[in-house]
Amino acid sequence: DADVTQTPRNRITKTGKRIMLECSQTKGHDRMYWYRQDPGLGLRLIYYSFDVKDINKGEISDGYSVSRQAQAKFSLSLESAIPNQTALYFCATSGKTDTQYFGPGTRLTVL
Amino acid sequence: AQSVTQLGSHVSVSEGALVLLRCNYSSSVPPYLFWYVQYPNQGLQLLLKYTTGATLVKGINGFEAEFKKSETSFHLTKPSAHMSDAAEYFCAVEGSGYSTLTFGKGTMLLVSP
Numbered sequence: 387d388a389d390v391t392q393t394p395r396n397r398i399t400k401t402g403k404r405i406m407l408e409c410s411q412t413k414g415h416d417r418m419y420w421y422r423q424d425p426g427l428g429l430r431l432i433y434y435s436f437d438v439k440d441i442n443k444g445e446i447s448d449g450y451s452v453s454r455q456a457q458a459k460f461s462l463s464l465e466s467a468i469p470n471q472t473a474l475y476f477c478a479t480s481g482k483t484d485t486q487y488f489g490p491g492t493r494l495t496v497l
Numbered sequence: 498a499q500s501v502t503q504l505g506s507h508v509s510v511s512e513g514a515l516v517l518l519r520c521n522y523s524s525s526v527p528p529y530l531f532w533y534v535q536y537p538n539q540g541l542q543l544l545l546k547y548t549t550g551a552t553l554v555k556g557i558n559g560f561e562a563e564f565k566k567s568e569t570s571f572h573l574t575k576p577s578a579h580m581s582d583a584a585e586y587f588c589a590v591e592g593s594g595y596s597t598l599t600f601g602k603g604t605m606l607l608v609s610p
């Protein structure tokens with residue numbers, strides 16, 4: 387089984403809809419991250435969490451919110467999706483060695 | 498503050514040729530440096546990383562990178578490209594104490610027969 391899983395893997399939605407992307411990990415890591423990837427822009431950090439009670443904004447948090455339900459679960463929400471949030475979204479985790487381990491990604495399309 | 502510049506959004510090589518992917522960084526504190534690879538329709542996978550110690554770092558699949566502080570560079574090399582190396586490569590920097598990664602925009606490696 388994969389160490390970092392993301393659901394759904396693909397999602398098409400309409401402008402204005404609320405969307406939740408979920409991430410689960412079995413690595414026992416405290417730190418979890420959400421990134422978006424856009425062609426030609428690389429990965430940009432949306433939010434990160436160093437433990438269940440710690441949530442921090444990243445480079446591009448506007449329009450997004452997160453919830454750390456447990457050590458193993460970190461959800462990303464788009465309260466009212468807009469077309470420029472169409473992107474590939476990645477969850478990642480890390481322990482104390484700085485290396486981040488990535489999930490397979492969620493491809494989100496907002497029409 | 499920290500940033501990463503990857504020179505060349507696309508690099509094309511022939512199978513068997515040297516692979517050189519360039520990465521320059523900016524960091525106000527001693528950096529930790531990473532190279533990740535992304536194969537089509539997959540997440541990112543760590544190739545190698547530099548934290549402290551030896552400046553020449555060896556990674557998986559025959560790749561290596563050298564940390565050059567004077568040049569603020571961390572270029573990725575492989576002596577002989579394989580078709581299976583075709584993927585997108587990302588350089589990333591973490592300033593020690595910051596605990597978050599800043600990624601470059603990526604370089605797509607194309608390998609022709």
